[in-house]
Amino acid sequence: MVNAPPLREPVSADPADDMFLAAAFAASATTIISGDRHLLEVSGWRGITVLTPRKFIDRFFRASR
Numbered sequence: 001m002v003n004a005p006p007l008r009e010p011v012s013a014d015p016a017d018d019m020f021l022a023a024a025f026a027a028s029a030t031t032i033i034s035g036d037r038h039l040l041e042v043s044g045w046r047g048i049t050v051l052t053p054r055k056f057i058d059r060f061f062r063a064s065r
Contacts, residue, residue: 002027004027011042012038014038017036017039020034030049
């Protein structure tokens with residue numbers, strides 16, 4: 001768990017999604033797994049990639065075979 005302060009400025013078109021970006025940023029996470037289209041639209045913000053569950057599986061699990 002991380003203490004993630006709110007973002008200074010909105011990033012996503014859906015303000016409720018910014019808490020996920022704030023948590024990922026505070027945790028120095030590089031990836032968020034989500035099917036939410038607003039989060040997918042801001043993939044790459046501050047180096048955080050947003051992947052759908054399917055793309056995550058394709059990228060990380062199938063590549064390790």
